[in-house]
Amino acid sequence: MIIDESFQTTDVGEAEQIARRVYPRAELREPATGDFAYQHFTRGENGVNFTRFKINSRMDIAVDFHDVAAFGLRLAGRYAVESNRDQIDSSQPFLFTPGPGSSGSEELDVLMVNIDTEHLAKAAAARQGVDDARLVFGRHEAVSPVMRAHWMRTVNYAWNSVIQVSDVFHNDAIRAATFETVVTAALAAFPIDVAARARTFDFASSAAVRRAKAFIEDNADQALTVTQVAEAARMSVRALQLGFQRELGTTPMGHLRDVRLDAARAELRAADEDTRVADVARRWAFANLGRFAAQYRARFGENPGDTLRR
CATH class of the missing domain: 1.10.10.60 (Homeodomain-like)
Known part of the structure; x- marks a missing residue:
């Protein structure tokens, strides 16, 4: 099913419900101070989506990233991030691994590439020649500067040339090929391995x-x-x-x-x-x-x- 939606709100409770359309276990922990505005733009399909969040005030958020790997790219603002109790450097592309995550932000503008772990596991199985893949996540940053740069180029192309261009995004062949490239780049750029697998x-x-x-x-x-x-x-x-x-x-x-x-x-x-x-x-x-x-x-x-x- 294709996802194509955009929301804006100045209500914290409504913002939490909108965020849960992407992360069902999201919780906006602290009330915003001063004027609050939340913007949310999502496009995706079949276990892969790009979501851009903008929050104009200070906000603390907790998310249980259940069955999803969330690859983040901070575009603007302050963003202090933890994933499974590990502190993350948000100045570079980073990965929220499945499990508990939290963030404190101010004037945040962040782009997230969310890939269901089931979808990611199937791609990893096909890539590594296995019948069944159990994913093992390593660090939260890219494996090397070269692969980090490749990931950023892939995401920038997908976001700027496909996701944000409605006619291009709704072309079935282009959308499928783009998402396949994004998933392949994610598996190559970040330390995601396969364990307990049956070979074929x-x-x-x-x-x-x-x-x-x-x-x-x-x-x-x-x-x-x-x-x-x-x-x-x-x-x-x-x-x-x-x-x-x-x-x-x-x-x-x-x-x-x-x-x-x-x-x-x-x-x-x-x-x-x-x-x-x-x-x-x-x-x-x-x-x-x-x-x-x-x-x-x-x-x-x-x-x-x-x-x-x-």
Whole structure:
């Protein structure tokens, strides 16, 4: 069902009832001081919605985020936030994890992306190749500056180009694709994992492993980290490691090492008399020559110098 609604009120009790349309267990704890005005704008569908709240005065709010993950972006005002008794830095995109949350605000303008945990779990299951997903939430901030920036770009596009443009929002194909992108970005940007799961082969997981392999092979001469590979594959590090183990019998970094060794061997075989083993090793991101030689022997049964002299 499509949600498309907007409200304004100057009554605190009515504001609480409106807030409960999004968070059924919301409670406006303290009476507002001075003039009070509340604005509420929501659009969404199928377990995903964008809601913008504006409250012009001081207000303390308690919410039990029951079966929902609420991703917040403070646009203006003061906003002191807690989620499951953890204090949250609201100057950056943040996550209210399922459970009790509270806030104290003044002149608040905040955008919330609310995703039902059931919807989020189904997306996580499909993404990680599992039959059934039980979500495990980590910290309340993004996993890295890069993923935080990606999340902000995704939310800004969805909000400014789709949600607020009525004709675009009511286009079924655009709305569905936008919400799918938002859910995928949320799973990638925040520390949300899957536990107690039953595995099954999944073409989405296989495709992600192929993306990771291609990224490794295209950038094998660079100083890659497993986090960079996971971001390129659009998977969590844990899911990527499990996918590589299941499909290739190795780890992402193990595959990277083998790609580099194969490339170094090919270069040594084609080398001229001026080529040095150390130069080839460095070219393929082996900083330690002794470790390179040991790994080379383990893979090919000979020293790199033996290959060079043939």
